[in-house]
Amino acid sequence: MVSEPILNTIKAARRIVVFSGAGLSAESGIPTFRDDLVGLWQQYDPEELASSEAFAKDPELVWGWYEWRRSRLAQAQPNAGHIAIAQWQQHYPLTIVTQNVDNLHERAGSYSVIHMHGDLNKAYCSQCKHPHPLVAAPANLPPEGARIQPPQCELCQNWVRPGVVWFGESLIDADLRAAIYAAENCDLVLAIGTSGVVQPAALIPYWAKEKGAIVIQINPNESAIDVVSDFNVRQSAAKVLPFIVQAMGYN
Ligand code: OAD
Numbered sequence: 001m002v003s004e005p006i007l008n009t010i011k012a013a014r015r016i017v018v019f020s021g022a023g024l025s026a027e028s029g030i031p032t033f034r035d036d037l038v039g040l041w042q043q044y045d046p047e048e049l050a051s052s053e054a055f056a057k058d059p060e061l062v063w064g065w066y067e068w069r070r071s072r073l074a075q076a077q078p079n080a081g082h083i084a085i086a087q088w089q090q091h092y093p094l095t096i097v098t099q100n101v102d103n104l105h106e107r108a109g110s111y112s113v114i115h116m117h118g119d120l121n122k123a124y125c126s127q128c129k130h131p132h133p134l135v136a137a138p139a140n141l142p143p144e145g146a147r148i149q150p151p152q153c154e155l156c157q158n159w160v161r162p163g164v165v166w167f168g169e170s171l172i173d174a175d176l177r178a179a180i181y182a183a184e185n186c187d188l189v190l191a192i193g194t195s196g197v198v199q200p201a202a203l204i205p206y207w208a209k210e211k212g213a214i215v216i217q218i219n220p221n222e223s224a225i226d227v228v229s230d231f232n233v234r235q236s237a238a239k240v241l242p243f244i245v246q247a248m249g250y251n
Helices: 004-012 022-026 039-043 052-057 059-075 080-091 104-108 173-184 201-210 237-248
Strands: 016-020 095-098 118-125 160-164 188-192 214-218 231-233
Touching (some): 004 188, 004 237, 052 059, 059 118, 059 160, 095 173, 173 201, 188 201, 214 237
Parallel strands (some): 214 231
Antiparallel strands (some): 118 160
């Protein structure tokens, strides 16, 4: 399933960065970002739901979409890929940098995950940025297309917004710095389930490569990461990762 040269490269690595994208969570039933507008949500463009302009125009529509996604995430489970990474991290200090806004790495048992694009289960005030703790996600999936009123900030009473990075927004500085540091100080990047088209996250393999690291990609399809990767494993993450972890003797 994974060739000897790839396994030997992984075995020889001393500082590994796992760089994950939506493909890792696909087999948990969380669609990849570009396939996520299902049912009644299909009538909207992602930019109509995932931007500060959209939120300013219709906060209840945007909050409704995020509550729907949060609720669906609560019903999903980490898959064999997330679990293999968590097992690996128990034996070896992997640095995990994810573009995913889900918490499936953490629910599988991983720690210190750098979320470059934020976290669906976090929220903060759209004006004063004060963090707002969210109650548990709705147990039943809200109807698709349902508008839900966002909570109000306890300090300034303005709308609370999802704690994710939207189109047109900069990444959180601390997360970006942590990701750059990890990339520039590793000797291997495992790019898993990402199309590699969204900047600046997609630069992680490039930053690492410039400092001499090797890049291994796990993705059943071609992607923009192909040009920077030394090895491509064209298979699903949930199949390949348990195999690698077993080959390392870490399960
Ligand atoms: P994409 O939806 O762009 O790409 C998902 C990738 O996963 C594709 O290359 C698929 O071929 C691959 N894939 C699908 N199933 C897989 C499987 N079972 N195993 C491994 N790979 C699989 O998702 P991202 O690259 O994560 O940004 O998207 C990056 C960012 O674009 C997201 O974080 C989001 C979006 O704009 C923000 O939310 C800011």
